[in-house]
Amino acid sequence: RQMCIRDRREVIPELYARKNEIEIEEAKGFIEREYDKIGEYDLRWYSLDFWLGYFQLDVREKEILGEYAGKVSLYPDVLSTLEKLSKNYQLVIASCMGNDFIDIKLRKRNIKKYFKRVFSAVSIGLIKKEKSFYLALCSNLAIKPGELIHIGDHYEFDYLVPREIGIRAFFLDRNSGKQKVSLDGVKGLHDFTRCLCAEEGNSD
Template identity: 40%
Template sequence: MIRIISLDMDGTLVNSRFVDKVWMEGMPRLYAESTGLDLPAAREYVIGEYMKIGSDHLEWYDLKFWIDKFGLSIGKEELLELYEDEIEVYPEVEEVLELLSENYELVVTSNAAREFIDIELDGLQGYFREVFSATSDFREVKKSPLLYGAICAHLDARPFEVLHIGDHYSYDYESALDAGLDALFLDRRGERQGPEVIGDLREAVELIGGCA
Protein backbone atom coordinates (compact mmCIF):
# COMPACT_ATOMS: atom_id res chain seq x y z
CA MET A 1 0.00 0.00 0.00
CA ILE A 2 1.44 3.32 -1.08
CA ARG A 3 1.74 5.88 1.70
CA ILE A 4 4.56 8.15 0.44
CA ILE A 5 4.82 9.77 -2.98
CA SER A 6 8.22 11.01 -4.14
CA LEU A 7 8.44 13.53 -6.96
CA ASP A 8 11.34 14.63 -9.11
CA MET A 9 11.72 18.40 -9.53
CA ASP A 10 13.09 19.68 -12.87
CA GLY A 11 10.87 18.48 -15.69
CA THR A 12 8.30 17.20 -13.20
CA LEU A 13 7.29 20.05 -10.88
CA VAL A 14 9.02 22.93 -12.67
CA ASN A 15 10.31 23.29 -16.21
CA SER A 16 14.02 23.50 -16.95
CA ARG A 17 14.16 27.12 -18.15
CA PHE A 18 15.58 28.48 -14.90
CA VAL A 19 18.34 25.88 -14.68
CA ASP A 20 19.22 26.30 -18.35
CA LYS A 21 19.43 30.07 -17.99
CA VAL A 22 21.76 29.89 -15.00
CA TRP A 23 24.19 27.46 -16.61
CA MET A 24 23.96 28.36 -20.30
CA GLU A 25 23.38 32.11 -20.15
CA GLY A 26 24.33 33.43 -16.72
CA MET A 27 27.70 31.73 -16.33
CA PRO A 28 28.90 32.53 -19.90
CA ARG A 29 27.70 36.13 -19.67
CA LEU A 30 29.50 36.73 -16.39
CA TYR A 31 32.65 35.09 -17.78
CA ALA A 32 32.46 37.30 -20.87
CA GLU A 33 32.15 40.40 -18.70
CA SER A 34 35.10 39.40 -16.52
CA THR A 35 37.45 38.47 -19.38
CA GLY A 36 36.44 40.81 -22.18
CA LEU A 37 35.53 37.92 -24.49
CA ASP A 38 32.47 38.27 -26.68
CA LEU A 39 29.49 36.21 -25.50
CA PRO A 40 29.66 33.46 -28.16
CA ALA A 41 33.35 32.83 -27.41
CA ALA A 42 32.72 32.86 -23.67
CA ARG A 43 29.82 30.45 -24.03
CA GLU A 44 31.90 28.08 -26.14
CA TYR A 45 34.69 28.10 -23.57
CA VAL A 46 32.40 27.68 -20.55
CA ILE A 47 30.45 24.82 -22.11
CA GLY A 48 33.71 23.17 -23.13
CA GLU A 49 34.86 23.28 -19.52
CA TYR A 50 31.57 21.76 -18.38
CA MET A 51 32.08 18.91 -20.82
CA LYS A 52 35.61 18.23 -19.56
CA ILE A 53 34.17 17.49 -16.12
CA GLY A 54 31.03 15.66 -17.27
CA SER A 55 27.85 14.76 -15.45
CA ASP A 56 29.40 11.71 -13.74
CA HIS A 57 31.31 14.00 -11.36
CA LEU A 58 29.87 15.98 -8.46
CA GLU A 59 31.61 19.15 -9.64
CA TRP A 60 29.23 19.22 -12.63
CA TYR A 61 26.38 20.14 -10.26
CA ASP A 62 28.37 22.46 -7.97
CA LEU A 63 27.66 26.11 -8.73
CA LYS A 64 30.36 27.40 -6.38
CA PHE A 65 32.95 25.15 -8.03
CA TRP A 66 32.27 26.79 -11.39
CA ILE A 67 32.10 30.33 -10.03
CA ASP A 68 35.51 29.80 -8.45
CA LYS A 69 36.92 28.04 -11.51
CA PHE A 70 35.97 30.93 -13.79
CA GLY A 71 37.07 33.54 -11.27
CA LEU A 72 33.70 35.26 -11.08
CA SER A 73 33.02 37.87 -8.42
CA ILE A 74 29.49 36.75 -7.59
CA GLY A 75 27.97 34.52 -4.94
CA LYS A 76 25.92 31.52 -5.96
CA GLU A 77 22.78 32.92 -4.30
CA GLU A 78 23.18 36.18 -6.20
CA LEU A 79 23.61 34.32 -9.49
CA LEU A 80 20.48 32.27 -8.88
CA GLU A 81 18.48 35.37 -7.96
CA LEU A 82 19.35 36.95 -11.31
CA TYR A 83 17.20 34.33 -13.02
CA GLU A 84 14.55 33.49 -10.43
CA ASP A 85 11.86 35.11 -12.61
CA GLU A 86 12.47 32.29 -15.09
CA ILE A 87 11.18 29.66 -12.64
CA GLU A 88 7.92 28.25 -13.96
CA VAL A 89 5.87 25.67 -12.13
CA TYR A 90 3.86 23.44 -14.45
CA PRO A 91 0.21 24.57 -14.47
CA GLU A 92 -1.30 21.46 -12.86
CA VAL A 93 1.24 21.12 -10.05
CA GLU A 94 -0.37 23.04 -7.18
CA GLU A 95 -3.76 21.44 -7.79
CA VAL A 96 -2.19 17.98 -7.90
CA LEU A 97 -0.08 18.53 -4.76
CA GLU A 98 -3.17 19.72 -2.94
CA LEU A 99 -5.06 16.56 -3.91
CA LEU A 100 -2.23 14.13 -3.21
CA SER A 101 -1.34 15.68 0.15
CA GLU A 102 -4.81 14.80 1.43
CA ASN A 103 -3.99 11.07 1.43
CA TYR A 104 -0.21 10.72 1.10
CA GLU A 105 2.99 12.09 2.52
CA LEU A 106 4.93 13.88 -0.21
CA VAL A 107 8.68 14.22 -0.67
CA VAL A 108 10.93 15.62 -3.39
CA THR A 109 13.79 13.47 -4.71
CA SER A 110 15.92 15.51 -7.10
CA ASN A 111 19.34 15.26 -8.67
CA ALA A 112 19.69 19.04 -8.43
CA ALA A 113 21.94 20.73 -5.88
CA ARG A 114 20.28 22.02 -2.73
CA GLU A 115 20.58 25.69 -3.70
CA PHE A 116 18.59 25.10 -6.90
CA ILE A 117 15.93 23.10 -5.08
CA ASP A 118 15.42 25.73 -2.40
CA ILE A 119 14.78 28.56 -4.85
CA GLU A 120 12.73 26.51 -7.33
CA LEU A 121 10.41 25.10 -4.67
CA ASP A 122 9.78 28.45 -3.00
CA GLY A 123 6.04 28.52 -2.27
CA LEU A 124 5.65 24.76 -2.69
CA GLN A 125 7.76 23.45 0.19
CA GLY A 126 4.80 23.34 2.56
CA TYR A 127 3.42 20.36 0.66
CA PHE A 128 6.48 18.21 1.30
CA ARG A 129 7.51 16.23 4.36
CA GLU A 130 11.12 16.26 3.20
CA VAL A 131 13.23 17.33 0.23
CA PHE A 132 16.21 15.22 -0.89
CA SER A 133 19.09 16.27 -3.15
CA ALA A 134 21.04 13.33 -4.54
CA THR A 135 24.13 15.47 -5.07
CA SER A 136 24.04 17.66 -1.94
CA ASP A 137 22.63 15.22 0.62
CA PHE A 138 23.98 11.86 -0.57
CA ARG A 139 26.98 12.86 -2.71
CA GLU A 140 25.55 10.80 -5.56
CA VAL A 141 25.55 12.03 -9.15
CA LYS A 142 22.63 9.88 -10.28
CA LYS A 143 19.45 8.55 -8.71
CA SER A 144 20.48 4.92 -8.30
CA PRO A 145 18.61 2.04 -6.65
CA LEU A 146 20.94 2.46 -3.67
CA LEU A 147 19.91 6.10 -3.36
CA TYR A 148 16.23 5.20 -3.35
CA GLY A 149 16.93 2.55 -0.74
CA ALA A 150 18.69 5.12 1.45
CA ILE A 151 15.77 7.50 1.13
CA CYS A 152 13.29 4.78 2.09
CA ALA A 153 15.41 3.98 5.14
CA HIS A 154 15.52 7.65 6.09
CA LEU A 155 11.73 7.84 5.76
CA ASP A 156 11.30 4.62 7.78
CA ALA A 157 9.35 3.21 4.85
CA ARG A 158 9.49 -0.09 3.04
CA PRO A 159 10.17 0.36 -0.68
CA PHE A 160 6.75 -0.88 -1.75
CA GLU A 161 5.18 1.86 0.36
CA VAL A 162 6.80 4.54 -1.81
CA LEU A 163 5.86 5.64 -5.33
CA HIS A 164 8.26 7.84 -7.30
CA ILE A 165 7.27 10.05 -10.24
CA GLY A 166 9.76 11.67 -12.59
CA ASP A 167 10.63 12.47 -16.17
CA HIS A 168 13.92 10.56 -16.64
CA TYR A 169 13.21 7.02 -17.80
CA SER A 170 16.38 5.49 -16.35
CA TYR A 171 16.93 7.42 -13.13
CA ASP A 172 13.33 8.20 -12.15
CA TYR A 173 11.58 5.09 -13.44
CA GLU A 174 13.89 2.11 -13.89
CA SER A 175 16.13 2.84 -10.89
CA ALA A 176 13.11 3.32 -8.63
CA LEU A 177 11.62 0.00 -9.79
CA ASP A 178 14.97 -1.73 -9.29
CA ALA A 179 14.97 -0.47 -5.69
CA GLY A 180 11.54 -2.04 -5.09
CA LEU A 181 9.52 1.17 -5.28
CA ASP A 182 6.52 1.66 -7.49
CA ALA A 183 7.09 4.26 -10.19
CA LEU A 184 5.41 6.32 -12.88
CA PHE A 185 7.27 7.76 -15.84
CA LEU A 186 6.23 11.32 -16.68
CA ASP A 187 6.52 11.85 -20.43
CA ARG A 188 5.33 15.37 -21.18
CA ARG A 189 6.46 15.00 -24.81
CA GLY A 190 4.22 12.01 -25.46
CA GLU A 191 7.03 9.84 -26.80
CA ARG A 192 6.27 6.68 -24.78
CA GLN A 193 3.17 4.67 -24.07
CA GLY A 194 2.29 2.18 -21.40
CA PRO A 195 0.25 1.65 -18.25
CA GLU A 196 2.83 3.43 -16.07
CA VAL A 197 3.44 6.34 -18.45
CA ILE A 198 1.68 9.64 -17.78
CA GLY A 199 1.51 12.83 -19.82
CA ASP A 200 1.07 15.18 -16.89
CA LEU A 201 0.60 14.96 -13.15
CA ARG A 202 -3.19 15.01 -13.34
CA GLU A 203 -3.00 11.57 -14.92
CA ALA A 204 -0.92 10.47 -11.95
CA VAL A 205 -3.73 11.39 -9.57
CA GLU A 206 -6.08 9.11 -11.50
CA LEU A 207 -3.65 6.19 -11.51
CA ILE A 208 -2.55 6.63 -7.90
CA GLY A 209 -6.18 6.49 -6.82
CA GLY A 210 -6.07 2.85 -7.77
CA CYS A 211 -2.96 2.29 -5.62
CA ALA A 212 -4.49 3.53 -2.38
Protein backbone atom coordinates in the same frame (compact mmCIF):
# COMPACT_ATOMS: atom_id res chain seq x y z
CA ARG B 1 23.21 19.88 -7.22
CA GLN B 2 23.49 23.57 -6.56
CA MET B 3 21.30 24.48 -9.48
CA CYS B 4 19.07 22.42 -11.70
CA ILE B 5 20.43 21.55 -15.14
CA ARG B 6 18.23 23.81 -17.25
CA ASP B 7 18.96 26.83 -15.04
CA ARG B 8 22.71 26.24 -15.03
CA ARG B 9 22.69 25.90 -18.81
CA GLU B 10 21.15 29.35 -19.10
CA VAL B 11 23.01 31.25 -16.38
CA ILE B 12 26.60 30.06 -16.98
CA PRO B 13 26.65 30.79 -20.76
CA GLU B 14 25.23 34.27 -20.15
CA LEU B 15 27.95 35.08 -17.63
CA TYR B 16 30.68 33.55 -19.79
CA ALA B 17 29.54 35.39 -22.94
CA ARG B 18 29.44 38.68 -21.06
CA LYS B 19 32.91 38.20 -19.58
CA ASN B 20 34.55 37.13 -22.85
CA GLU B 21 32.52 39.44 -25.12
CA ILE B 22 31.29 36.66 -27.39
CA GLU B 23 27.88 35.65 -28.74
CA ILE B 24 25.67 33.63 -26.42
CA GLU B 25 25.40 30.72 -28.88
CA GLU B 26 29.19 30.46 -29.10
CA ALA B 27 29.38 30.45 -25.31
CA LYS B 28 26.70 27.75 -25.06
CA GLY B 29 28.54 25.50 -27.51
CA PHE B 30 31.85 25.82 -25.69
CA ILE B 31 30.35 25.32 -22.25
CA GLU B 32 28.33 22.26 -23.29
CA ARG B 33 31.54 20.63 -24.50
CA GLU B 34 33.19 21.39 -21.16
CA TYR B 35 30.19 19.94 -19.30
CA ASP B 36 30.57 16.74 -21.30
CA LYS B 37 34.24 16.44 -20.29
CA ILE B 38 33.22 16.18 -16.63
CA GLY B 39 30.01 14.22 -17.19
CA GLU B 40 26.92 13.48 -15.12
CA TYR B 41 28.62 10.68 -13.20
CA ASP B 42 30.92 13.16 -11.43
CA LEU B 43 29.45 14.91 -8.38
CA ARG B 44 31.19 18.16 -9.40
CA TRP B 45 28.95 18.30 -12.47
CA TYR B 46 26.02 19.21 -10.20
CA SER B 47 27.75 22.05 -8.35
CA LEU B 48 27.18 25.59 -9.55
CA ASP B 49 30.12 26.86 -7.51
CA PHE B 50 32.40 24.34 -9.22
CA TRP B 51 31.46 25.63 -12.67
CA LEU B 52 31.76 29.27 -11.65
CA GLY B 53 35.34 28.54 -10.61
CA TYR B 54 36.01 26.30 -13.61
CA PHE B 55 35.10 29.08 -16.05
CA GLN B 56 36.73 31.75 -13.83
CA LEU B 57 33.52 33.71 -13.44
CA ASP B 58 33.76 36.36 -10.74
CA VAL B 59 30.43 35.68 -9.04
CA ARG B 60 29.34 33.38 -6.24
CA GLU B 61 26.52 30.91 -6.05
CA LYS B 62 24.58 32.87 -3.40
CA GLU B 63 24.51 35.95 -5.63
CA ILE B 64 23.05 33.95 -8.49
CA LEU B 65 20.52 32.22 -6.26
CA GLY B 66 19.37 35.58 -4.92
CA GLU B 67 18.89 36.92 -8.45
CA TYR B 68 17.26 33.70 -9.59
CA ALA B 69 14.63 33.64 -6.80
CA GLY B 70 12.42 36.14 -8.61
CA LYS B 71 12.56 34.18 -11.85
CA VAL B 72 11.25 30.87 -10.52
CA SER B 73 7.98 29.80 -12.12
CA LEU B 74 5.70 26.78 -11.79
CA TYR B 75 4.12 24.68 -14.49
CA PRO B 76 0.33 25.25 -14.63
CA ASP B 77 -0.43 21.75 -13.36
CA VAL B 78 1.73 21.94 -10.21
CA LEU B 79 -0.55 23.62 -7.66
CA SER B 80 -3.70 21.64 -8.45
CA THR B 81 -1.73 18.37 -8.41
CA LEU B 82 -0.10 19.10 -5.06
CA GLU B 83 -3.44 20.12 -3.58
CA LYS B 84 -5.08 16.89 -4.71
CA LEU B 85 -2.29 14.43 -3.92
CA SER B 86 -1.50 15.91 -0.52
CA LYS B 87 -4.94 14.80 0.68
CA ASN B 88 -4.12 11.12 0.21
CA TYR B 89 -0.32 10.88 0.13
CA GLN B 90 2.61 12.10 2.19
CA LEU B 91 4.62 14.14 -0.31
CA VAL B 92 8.40 14.39 -0.14
CA ILE B 93 11.03 15.98 -2.37
CA ALA B 94 13.95 13.86 -3.54
CA SER B 95 16.32 16.03 -5.57
CA CYS B 96 19.89 16.48 -6.75
CA MET B 97 19.64 20.20 -6.02
CA GLY B 98 21.25 21.71 -2.96
CA ASN B 99 19.00 22.69 -0.07
CA ASP B 100 19.37 26.44 -0.72
CA PHE B 101 18.04 26.11 -4.23
CA ILE B 102 15.26 23.73 -3.18
CA ASP B 103 14.14 26.30 -0.61
CA ILE B 104 13.87 28.97 -3.32
CA LYS B 105 11.65 26.67 -5.35
CA LEU B 106 9.49 25.81 -2.34
CA ARG B 107 8.86 29.45 -1.46
CA LYS B 108 7.16 29.99 -4.82
CA ARG B 109 3.42 30.19 -4.16
CA ASN B 110 4.08 28.68 -0.73
CA ILE B 111 4.21 25.11 -2.06
CA LYS B 112 6.43 24.14 0.87
CA LYS B 113 3.29 23.48 2.91
CA TYR B 114 2.48 20.43 0.77
CA PHE B 115 5.71 18.56 1.53
CA LYS B 116 6.53 16.60 4.67
CA ARG B 117 10.25 16.05 4.04
CA VAL B 118 13.04 17.22 1.72
CA PHE B 119 15.98 15.03 0.68
CA SER B 120 18.97 16.43 -1.22
CA ALA B 121 21.39 13.98 -2.80
CA VAL B 122 24.33 16.37 -3.04
CA SER B 123 23.91 17.36 0.60
CA ILE B 124 24.92 13.82 1.55
CA GLY B 125 27.57 13.49 -1.17
CA LEU B 126 25.55 11.39 -3.61
CA ILE B 127 24.26 11.69 -7.14
CA LYS B 128 20.54 11.11 -7.48
CA LYS B 129 20.96 8.31 -10.01
CA GLU B 130 22.57 6.07 -7.42
CA LYS B 131 20.53 3.29 -5.90
CA SER B 132 22.05 4.16 -2.53
CA PHE B 133 20.24 7.50 -2.56
CA TYR B 134 16.84 5.89 -3.00
CA LEU B 135 17.63 3.23 -0.40
CA ALA B 136 18.68 5.94 2.06
CA LEU B 137 15.47 7.81 1.26
CA CYS B 138 13.34 4.75 2.03
CA SER B 139 15.30 4.08 5.20
CA ASN B 140 14.75 7.64 6.43
CA LEU B 141 11.04 7.35 5.71
CA ALA B 142 10.90 3.90 7.38
CA ILE B 143 9.24 2.35 4.33
CA LYS B 144 10.01 -0.40 1.84
CA PRO B 145 10.92 0.59 -1.75
CA GLY B 146 7.63 -0.88 -2.96
CA GLU B 147 5.75 1.60 -0.80
CA LEU B 148 7.29 4.62 -2.52
CA ILE B 149 5.92 6.28 -5.66
CA HIS B 150 8.45 8.50 -7.44
CA ILE B 151 8.11 10.82 -10.42
CA GLY B 152 10.90 12.74 -12.14
CA ASP B 153 12.03 14.04 -15.52
CA HIS B 154 15.31 12.16 -16.00
CA TYR B 155 14.75 8.85 -17.80
CA GLU B 156 17.67 7.06 -16.15
CA PHE B 157 18.02 8.71 -12.75
CA ASP B 158 14.32 9.17 -11.97
CA TYR B 159 12.83 6.19 -13.78
CA LEU B 160 15.13 3.28 -14.58
CA VAL B 161 17.28 3.34 -11.41
CA PRO B 162 14.49 3.52 -8.80
CA ARG B 163 12.57 0.79 -10.64
CA GLU B 164 15.57 -1.53 -10.23
CA ILE B 165 15.07 -1.56 -6.46
CA GLY B 166 11.29 -1.91 -6.58
CA ILE B 167 10.14 1.70 -6.40
CA ARG B 168 7.00 2.53 -8.38
CA ALA B 169 8.53 5.11 -10.70
CA PHE B 170 6.98 7.35 -13.34
CA PHE B 171 8.88 9.21 -16.06
CA LEU B 172 7.70 12.81 -16.48
CA ASP B 173 8.36 13.82 -20.09
CA ARG B 174 6.61 17.04 -21.03
CA ASN B 175 8.30 17.55 -24.39
CA SER B 176 10.42 14.86 -26.06
CA GLY B 177 7.87 12.08 -26.47
CA LYS B 178 9.93 9.41 -24.72
CA GLN B 179 6.94 8.67 -22.48
CA LYS B 180 5.60 6.63 -25.39
CA VAL B 181 8.40 4.07 -25.04
CA SER B 182 8.30 3.72 -21.25
CA LEU B 183 5.72 1.68 -19.38
CA ASP B 184 5.06 4.49 -16.93
CA GLY B 185 5.66 7.63 -18.95
CA VAL B 186 3.39 10.64 -18.41
CA LYS B 187 3.13 13.95 -20.25
CA GLY B 188 2.30 16.02 -17.20
CA LEU B 189 1.24 15.94 -13.58
CA HIS B 190 -2.47 15.69 -14.37
CA ASP B 191 -1.68 12.61 -16.43
CA PHE B 192 0.29 11.26 -13.47
CA THR B 193 -2.62 11.88 -11.10
CA ARG B 194 -5.02 10.05 -13.42
CA CYS B 195 -2.67 7.05 -13.44
CA LEU B 196 -2.65 6.92 -9.64
CA CYS B 197 -6.41 7.29 -9.42
CA ALA B 198 -6.90 4.52 -11.99
CA GLU B 199 -4.67 2.18 -10.01
CA GLU B 200 -6.69 2.84 -6.87
CA GLY B 201 -10.02 2.58 -8.66
CA ASN B 202 -10.77 6.22 -7.95
CA SER B 203 -12.02 8.31 -10.87
CA ASP B 204 -12.00 11.67 -9.03
